[in-house]
Amino acid sequence: AQTVTQSQPEMSVQEAETVTLSCTYDTSESDYYLFWYKQPPSRQMILVIRQEAYKQQNATENRFSVNFQKAAKSFSLKISDSQLGDAAMYFCAYRSSFNAGGTSYGKLTFGQGTILTVHP
Amino acid sequence: DSGVTQTPKHLITATGQRVTLRCSPRSGDLSVYWYQQSLDQGLQFLIQYYNGEERAKGNILERFSAQQFPDLHSELNLSSLELGDSALYFCASSVETLGPSDGGGELFFGEGSRLTVL
Numbered sequence: 001a002q003t004v005t006q007s008q009p010e011m012s013v014q015e016a017e018t019v020t021l022s023c024t025y026d027t028s029e030s031d032y033y034l035f036w037y038k039q040p041p042s043r044q045m046i047l048v049i050r051q052e053a054y055k056q057q058n059a060t061e062n063r064f065s066v067n068f069q070k071a072a073k074s075f076s077l078k079i080s081d082s083q084l085g086d087a088a089m090y091f092c093a094y095r096s097s098f099n100a101g102g103t104s105y106g107k108l109t110f111g112q113g114t115i116l117t118v119h120p
Numbered sequence: 121d122s123g124v125t126q127t128p129k130h131l132i133t134a135t136g137q138r139v140t141l142r143c144s145p146r147s148g149d150l151s152v153y154w155y156q157q158s159l160d161q162g163l164q165f166l167i168q169y170y171n172g173e174e175r176a177k178g179n180i181l182e183r184f185s186a187q188q189f190p191d192l193h194s195e196l197n198l199s200s201l202e203l204g205d206s207a208l209y210f211c212a213s214s215v216e217t218l219g220p221s222d223g224g225g226e227l228f229f230g231e232g233s234r235l236t237v238l
């Protein structure tokens with residue numbers, strides 16, 4: 001079974017600065033997806049960024065970028081120019097390309113989350 | 121707005137009772153997933169349905185059950201409720217067309233149903 005580990009329960013950053021959230025995962029699969037989801041105080045789960053394992057290029061979405069190290073099974077999220085609205089719980093998640101039946105995706109497995117505080 | 125609708129948004133009930141949570145997936149999504157998030161915890165996978173059939177099961181208690189109907193909406197039934205069942209229950213849906221145009225496997229989450237058991 002796949003596991004996802006976020007070793008930083010809490011992180012803080014000054015507004016306009018850069019912060020990196022860490023995530024490692026364990027899998028024997030070669031094809032999968034990785035995600036970062038954001039959960040603000042409203043508790044809504046919002047996709048921040050995704051990475052396909054077969055793509056070597058790191059994904060980027062505006063101020064958000066990832067450092068995907070497939071061999072090391074590491075998937076960190078970098079937030080540049082942090083804003084007050086970035087304050088939230090961030091979850092790293094893993095998804096197999098196929099489930100046991102081979103006809104649809106596997107479930108999404110989440111890490112325990114990192115609470116990000118942004119100081120003005 | 122993710123396009124996934126969950127009802128009710130909030131529910132307060134007593135121990136021993138039974139509740140049903142409802143989820144309408146995004147139009148066209150065949151897969152529905154249920155997750156449980158207890159206070160300050162990560163999301164725990166409960167169960168997945170794909171086009172009406174159970175596809176995967178996680179750490180779902182025997183007191184809990186789910187189904188997906190022909191119109192693809194899903195219901196999660198929680199019975200003999202205990203205090204520890206108090207949590208936020210999320211439903212998510214996704215496209216399951218595998219391939220380059222598969223949308224990257226993203227799950228779209230509803231706003232959750234907050235269950236409080238007293």
